[in-house]
Amino acid sequence: MEKNYKILQIVDSLDIGGTERMSANIYNALTSSNIQNYLVVSRNIGPIYNFINEKDNVVFLNKKGVLDCFAFFKLFKLISKYRPSIIHAHQTSIYWAFILKSLIPGITVIWHDHWGFSDLLKDSDRKIIKFFSFLMDGVICVNDKIKDWNIQNLKINKKYIAYIPNFPLIQVDQKSHNEIPVILCLANIRDQKDHLNLIAACALLKDENIKFKLHLAGSLEDKEWVEKVKKKVTLLNLNNDVVFLGPVINISELLSKADVGVLSSVSEGLPVSLLEYGLAGLPVVCTDVGQCKEVLGNGEFGWVVPSKSPQELAIAIKEALSDKIVANKKAEGLNHNIIKNYGSTMFMEKYFSLLNKINNSDVQ
16 A cells, blocks of 8 residues: 555755654655655755755755745646655645645645644644644644644544654664763754753753763754853853754764763654664653653653753763663663664554555545
8 A cells, every 4th residue: 555655745944953854764764665755845955965865856946935936836846747645744844735735635735743842832822724724634743742732723533643753764883982971962952952951950960070071963053042052051161061063964973972862852742863862772861841751661761850950950960871780771771662662664654554544534
C-alpha cells in the first residue's frame, strides 16, 4: 500500500530546528524505502540541506513573502505535473496547503503540528488554523498535549488526528574523552529554550568548584535573546566556561564530544535533539515539558526537573557528571528506548497506518 502513495512535503525552510530536521528525516526515510516523494522548501535552503542524502527531489520556491504569487505558482505547477496523492504540510506551511486543497479538492492534506509552545497552548490560540481546519484530512501531532488541542479545536474526525513521535536519523561517531566534562545544549537560542535557566544552573555548579564546559549549539538569529544570554554569562563570570557554537552542521561529531546532554526549555513538542542525545548514548538532563518525561521513562532513563528551577537543574547535572554508574545506566536505557520506540521504522508504520485509515475512509 505504501508504494502507491506519492507524497509531497512542504516546509518553510531548512534552517536549524526540529521541524526542519524532521522534514529532512522523513524525506530520507521515504526515499530509502523507494516511496515517491518530494520535499518543497518555501524559503531558505539552510544547513539541514546537508543532511539530505538524495537531493534530486528537493525543490526551493525562494518565497519572498506571504503573498508571493510567483512562488505559489511554481508550487502549483509542480503539483500539477507530479500529481501527489498526499500534501504533507509542516507547521505554518499548512496555510498554502489550505489554498491547494481549495483548488484541488481530491488531494489529501496532512498537517504535521510541531508546535514548540505546546505547554502554553490555549483553546483560543491559532484561530485561522481552526477556522480552515475543515480542509485538512489528517493531523500528525508530536506530543499528547498537541493532540488533545487538535481534537478539541479542529473541524476534523478525531480518528484522523494521531500522535506520532519524532525520530532521529543520524550516524553516531565514536565517543571521545574530555579532560574537562562537556555539557551540550543543542537548541536554538531563543526564549522558549530558556538558556538563562541553564546559565544560572551552571553558575551554581561553578560555585561548587565543578569543572565543565557548556557548549551551546543552535541558531543565533534571535539577536535580542542571544544578547540577554551573553550578558548573563558575563554577569555570572562564565565567559571561560560557555562556548557559543552557533548552528552546527556536523551534529554527530558534536554529540561524540559531549558528556551530558541538556535541555532547559519552558515548553517543547518532542525535541529531536533529545532523541539524538539518546541515540548517541549521552546521559540526559531535561525539564519536564512537552513529551520529554515520556521519552526519559519518567526519570528512569534520565533526569527530569521542573522548568525555571536552576537549583534542581544544577543538582541533576552534577549527578549526571559525578555518578558515572547511574549516568551510564540511564544513558543505556534511553538509548534502547529511542531505538525501540522512536526510530524511523516505528514512525513509518504509524504514518502509513494513518494514511491508510484516511484513504480507506475515502473509498468507503
